Amino acid sequence: MSLRPLGIAPSLPASAERVARFLSVRHRTVALTAHLRPEDTVVQSMPDASPTKWHLAHTTWFFEQFVLGRARDYVSPNPEWHYLFNSYYQSVGPMHARPRRGMLTRPTLDEVMAYRRRVDDAVAARLEAGDDDALPMLVELGIQHEQQHQELLLTDIKHAFAQNPLEPAAIPDAPRSLSMAAPALRFVPFEEAVVRVGFEGDGFHFDNEGPRHRTYRQAGSLANRPVTNAEYRAFVLDGGYDQPALWLSDGWATVQSEGWRRPLYWDEALETEFTLQGRREIDPHAPVCHVSYFEADAFARWAGARLPTEAEWETMAGDLPVQGNLQETGALHPRATSFDTPLGLMYGDVWEWTMSPYVSYPGFRPLDGSLGEYNGKFMNGQWVLRGGSCATPADHVRATYRNFFPPHARWQFSGIRLGNDR
Template identity: 60%
Template sequence: MSASPASVAAGRGTIDDPSSLAARYRTVRARSIALAAPLSAEDAMVQSMPDASPTKWHLAHTTWFFERFVLGAQPHYAPVDPQWDYLFNSYYNSVGPMHARPRRGLVSRPSLVEVLEYREEVDARMARRFEAGDLDAQDARVLLLGTHHEQQHQELLLTDIKHALWCNPLAPAYRGDLPHRTGPATPLRWIARDEAIVELGAAPWPQAASFAYDNESPRHRALVGAHALASRPVSNGEYAQFVADGGYVNAELWLSDAWTLLQAEGWRRPLYWHEDGAREFTLAGWRERDPHAPACHLSQYEADAFARWAGARLPTESEWELAAADIAVDGNFVEGGALHPQAASDPGSGLQQMFGDVWEWTSSAYTSYPGFRPLPGSLGEYNGKFMSGQWILRGGSCATPRDHVRASYRNFFAPPARWQFSGLRLARDAG
């Protein structure tokens, strides 16, 4: 990696300003604790499916990241507990073996108390490093990356515990006091754009001023054909029409793999929609479904089928990024406290809800950009090795931290995944 950038956007930390980096570290670490606070030790251990992880594991793994890649970079560093290197490694094969992901919920020891003590100890060691001023440029880069990594796990903490609570026959709420704002959705309009050759992606970090993951780079030219995007995401009410029209039993609407999965799993409505047709499960428990709010917890298969039913398609990630490039990153994020998508409150004439509320599925497979280079060393495993069988989502959700996303941000999941706050925005070809 080459020289550090001069600055990063306010609130995102700067690798050449130890005080801002320390402040960001403390803020991010405190938010993880706050998000876990409503949960009991029993809640924090449960793992409801192989793709999810226990809250306790999220708290420990994000701590392990800093210990392994920042503190552990010092010669002769003594880890808090050497055995935890095996327990809390996620997928870094170059670091060493790891506990199998589907069995993370079986790890009753260390206890939640011990994991919280582990966080406190690593934070104390990091504080001493900040105070001593002995973080070199490489340490600072990895530390800033680590804060964004932890923000990803904060969203996963919420989506994973939501699935676990939904699996509980009592359907308990994560928090019963979450605000619940409803309102009419704005009429769906189409925003057209002419064909153009454009620059997309992010300049490689840290040469560039702003943080971006390696999979967002490099900047590159792309031909984007004439097209139109819907002004807002698809609403619950619109998706309910698809369900009522037999969308889940019409084989013509579904890709082959999707139809096979549909029959095997018996899907007939989105995840968390109640069979009574009126309610949906939220982090506040069962609530009446708002027909105007963006539909969420849809797989890429469901998003694609709905688009076919609607006589449209999903946008490409190039179309999405081009549209979002000049839009301020603002919206319904985790900081707003709703922790659920809401109908747009601004009846503006342009594109709405490009950021926040729901991740928006695209029709683009997760592949590398021309000239892509992963980060050197073990951190090169972070993104690049997953460029197979995954599809791109854009824009962030109601569970995403606001300062974690940007127009070039590339989220990715396998097409059957539906436990994330994922929805869709329609696109269509020009004419």
Template identity: 50%
Template sequence: MTSRAARQDISPAGLANDFAATRSLSEALVEPLSEADATLQSMEDASPAKWHLAHTTWFWETFLLRDHLEGYSLFDDNWPFVFNSYYEAEGERIHRFSRGMLSRPTMAEIIDWRAKVDEAMQPLFEREELRPLIELGIAHEQQHQELLLTDIKHALFQNPLGVAMWQEEPKANSNTLEQEWHSHPGGIARIGHQEQGFAFDNEGPDHRVLLEPFELSSSLVTNGEWAEFIADGGYETASLWLSDGWAWVKENGIAAPLYWNGDEAFTHCGSQVWDPNAPVTHISYFEADAFATWAGMRLPTEFEWEAITRGQEGELAAHDPCGGNQLDQAAPPLPVGGEGLFGDCWQFTRSAYLPYPRFQPAEGAVGEYNGKFMSGQFVLKGASCATVRGHSRASYRNFFYPHQRWQFTGLRLARDV
């Protein structure tokens, strides 16, 4: 993971404040959890909440403090082995599926480590040459905040007692949105990160693509529409599905989005009756593609999606479906449906996750994050209700394998004209 460009309009104090706010939010997110909750790992794709707190701290210690603060000593020489994720250049590490076996260190020990790292980081905010790496570290931890939320949701879902992370009722917005269409005449479009400020390396270089005329739906596919797909035999009709998708459906007995149970769905607040007007979420690429086929339409390419949405990121300020900060503990993450193109759920595109023309990963371990995963995955756009605000931009490229659906994933339809 590397940054394209650091912001030049932020002072050392502002950078330090961003760092402190991010670190504080990570810890606030785990406050409702018990020690046992925070240690759960429900599947290999997910990680324990405690591990997320530790891994993000390992990142700061490994890539900033160890290499750039003279005289710094690791908090514990053994911890890099258990909190490195997949950085081959940083050496051996435990298997990913073993993260849930880490009963020690305790949460209290990890919080103490975080405090020591936070204190040690303070002199580095004054060093201009480290700004891009610090901004990268902040963005990295913000990504893990979203993962923490979706991973713990999947873990709590395994408990038959219906455990809730938050006790309050999630806020919902049941306004029905009339489907309209954003039209694009086709032609040459400029794609990729083009502004000053932070972006991940996979968002560039910016380049040109040729688009045919198309339209993009103004609204996301809703729970109610998905119920119609189910009632019409959507999960039982092989002709709607890609071959790999149909095999996945049959092998795993898939008959509804993840977390659905009849007219209810599991949320961070426990099981709730799903809102028919809210966006459907927790679906795979296979399901999104099958629904689009059933609807007589298709998924957009990532380039079509970006061409329509560029410059509309500011809609989040005017209409925020998630109630202020997208990670506001007073409003558990829940996609409720809105007129904006960003912020409800990640939207599948039909684009394979591949490097842009002239893409070159950075040298060293920090360059391993994006480039080596550009195989077999699909691009998603638009951010979700669990995404930190600054990651809602047109050029942002999320990516998942076609069967994965534990994130807040949904779809927006496209059609040729």
């Protein structure tokens, strides 16, 4: 399999450090499931979500397929599992239907955990051997893939637990969100310019983040913080879900067919919301979360604003440090924060919808071989989000990172930062 470089720095760390990083991320995934019981891990609450056990197995399959599978003498002890845990790599082989992942009661959770340990040991040994120059790059891609699934694991189990009348807590020991007043909403202006966007330089990046290129940015402004729960509640109480003029056509059709009246996980009284820690009172100052692109766009119209483009978001984020309420805080829920910088914190809390469709950059070329299916083939009918969330690892996100989901999706930690033409 031929691969172009993914942007890994030429001076790679020593093999021991690579192994430590690999095992640290793998162990972190398991740690996120510490409070789950075996019964919890097999539930699939909707076709877009996957069971926890499947996430644990699929991320392991990725390393087995694309790292261990490079060795000609490698023989999988469970070749039949490749069909079960392949996600969407058609060039690798057939796969179990995504909406039916919840039917996979076997292999058991114990068998999946043994599978993880076996593959972890094998990958660590391969890294320590240092006899394959492409291996560090492939392992780093697998690590980044694992981090994506850490967030998916959390959002998927949250959705599953929300369907249970008992409303159990998936992460009961997470620290409660800090309560503080959100700063007053204001807009930070930017000038008309030809700007450069996309990844450039050393360090890891996904293929869809490049190549770096020039694009036109019209003069406008960007809000200094995400939209709060209190602001979104005002939209709801003002009949936002009853005004078709605020909605895109497909958005209005979705509101009608799905019966949307408020963000996902809010109660009818607009007073509490379901979280990974169970049901809690809504913090009016925290960023609103679990809204779709359709809802974000409708709110922006109601507010007399718009969503930002991804070029606006990226150039305004600029060289700001990646800091904020990310996975490492342990809160795993958006929270109100105070800050002194003009744009506040551009990372963490909620992924921020942009008005940019997920399409390729000029000159984009996917990775060679089967890994070319990772990003490029999804460049239709989806919208870009930026900035990471409370469930995103801090070393996984950057200004050029392009997350993407279809416009109706709202089970992810997605929120709103407003843009404006003024």
